[in-house]
Amino acid sequence: MLILLPTFAWAQFEEWFEPASLRVDYTLTGNDKTTAFALKELIKEPFWSGSKTNLIDNLEFGNYIVKVYEPGTDHLLFSKGYQNLYGEWQTTEEATKVTKTFDESVIVPFPKKQVEVVLYRKDWEGRLIEGMRLTVKPDDYFIRTADNLGLPVYDAWIGNKDITKAVDIVILPEGYTQAEMGKFVKDCDFFVQSLFSYAPYDRYRTSFNVRGVMAPSQESGCTEPGDHIYRNTVMRFSYWTFDSERYCMSTDNRDIRDLAGQVPYDQIYILINSKKYGGGGIYNFYCSSAAGNSYSSDIFIHEFGHGFAGLADEYYDDSTSYGDFYNNDIEPWEPNITTLVDFDAKWKDMMDKKTPIPTPRVKKYDHIIGVFEGGGYEAEGIYSPHTDCLMKTFNGHEFCPVCQRAIERMILYYSE
Numbered sequence: 001m002l003i004l005l006p007t008f009a010w011a012q013f014e015e016w017f018e019p020a021s022l023r024v025d026y027t028l029t030g031n032d033k034t035t036a037f038a039l040k041e042l043i044k045e046p047f048w049s050g051s052k053t054n055l056i057d058n059l060e061f062g063n064y065i066v067k068v069y070e071p072g073t074d075h076l077l078f079s080k081g082y083q084n085l086y087g088e089w090q091t092t093e094e095a096t097k098v099t100k101t102f103d104e105s106v107i108v109p110f111p112k113k114q115v116e117v118v119l120y121r122k123d124w125e126g127r128l129i130e131g132m133r134l135t136v137k138p139d140d141y142f143i144r145t146a147d148n149l150g151l152p153v154y155d156a157w158i159g160n161k162d163i164t165k166a167v168d169i170v171i172l173p174e175g176y177t178q179a180e181m182g183k184f185v186k187d188c189d190f191f192v193q194s195l196f197s198y199a200p201y202d203r204y205r206t207s208f209n210v211r212g213v214m215a216p217s218q219e220s221g222c223t224e225p226g227d228h229i230y231r232n233t234v235m236r237f238s239y240w241t242f243d244s245e246r247y248c249m250s251t252d253n254r255d256i257r258d259l260a261g262q263v264p265y266d267q268i269y270i271l272i273n274s275k276k277y278g279g280g281g282i283y284n285f286y287c288s289s290a291a292g293n294s295y296s297s298d299i300f301i302h303e304f305g306h307g308f309a310g311l312a313d314e315y316y317d318d319s320t321s322y323g324d325f326y327n328n329d330i331e332p333w334e335p336n337i338t339t340l341v342d343f344d345a346k347w348k349d350m351m352d353k354k355t356p357i358p359t360p361r362v363k364k365y366d367h368i369i370g371v372f373e374g375g376g377y378e379a380e381g382i383y384s385p386h387t388d389c390l391m392k393t394f395n396g397h398e399f400c401p402v403c404q405r406a407i408e409r410m411i412l413y414y415s416e
């Protein structure tokens with residue numbers, strides 16, 4: 001079976017898909033109580049950089065999942081979990097008062113035959129709710145072919161030329177003018193150097209490709225509404241997202257995706273040309289961070305922990321703008337936090353049997369794997385694996401063993 005299974009999956013890819021991507025652009029509209037999906041456009045992009053063997057995402061991390069089926073059956077051909085900015089916004093105070101629309105995209109392999117693409121979201125109890133079902137015919141002439149924007153590409157690191165066996169990261173420059181493209185190239189190099197200086201990434205250099213798409217902005221820097229600073233930049237990132245000063249994100253999904261699609265990509269990373277501390281990272285959505293800050297290395301890799309491996313923040317005393325972020329009656333999907341509802345599915349196997357569950361935050365249990373109350377922004381009811389981790393502070397400059405294992409599993413998912 002070990003030999004047959006990948007061969008079967010590869011044959012499944014060849015039967016149903018071609019090595020290109022179908023990008024589904026859609027909107028989510030709602031407030032803290034409602035969510036409606038609406039289709040905008042289907043786009044064909046030139047590369048398929050995901051795995052050709054791991055077509056089904058058994059982890060199902062994220063509160064949203066896209067699934068591709070053989071028409072009229074439950075024969076699953078492809079699936080992938082993700083998270084989005086809309087879902088975070090729904091937990092803010094603002095969402096109790098107004099209704100908003102957010103743009104986003106999902107990417108699936110481009111079908112050779114008619115398929116059904118279904119988008120699901122998870123409700124508060126973690127159940128899958130169907131949001132949108134599309135019948136996609138590959139010869140539909142309304143599927144737009146993505147534009148080649150003719151932008152120069154900087155190959156910052158090519159570890160594996162086979163894009164279906166590597167984690168392909170695209171780096172996009174926000175707030176770098178044409179004259180600052182040399183600085184962007186240096187910042188891409190610094191990103192690669194940072195990535196490979198943290199375990200477990202340092203052991204998997206040949207499983208990564210990193211490419212920068214050199215798209216200039218009209219103005220240098222980044223918008224900071226809280227300080228009345230507004231800049232004309234290529235993807236319209238902004239500090240003070242959800243009125244949180246350090247949270248620097250953009251709702252300009254289409255421009256981000258058009259730029260990313262110029263090269264093969266599994267993960268999008270936006271470097272912000274600013275010295276101001278900040279950034280953000282959302283699982284299988286995108287990550288961002290300021291490139292010119294003294295904490296840059298740690299921020300780069302912390303945010304990539306969210307975006308790539310679905311890691312949760314392990315801190316709980318910070319003043320984030322989120323309301324009730326986790327339902328403590330179910331097990332959260334993030335691999336590095338637990339409510340103890342289903343701890344067997346988490347890192348129990350990594351703990352010494354003599355370590356108590358939960359583990360008291362006392363000196364005796366420093367630097368060992370435990371299950372310590374506090375994590376995921378909450379001081380009670382959510383537990384995290386270690387007294388320190390890069391997902392908690394920038395003191396130790398390393399991931400805890402539980403986060404390292406989660407990252408390693410994700411690297412293998414893309415590179416096998």
Ligand SMILES: [Zn+2]
Pocket residue numbers: 314336385386389390391399400401402403404
């Ligand atoms: Zn950790």
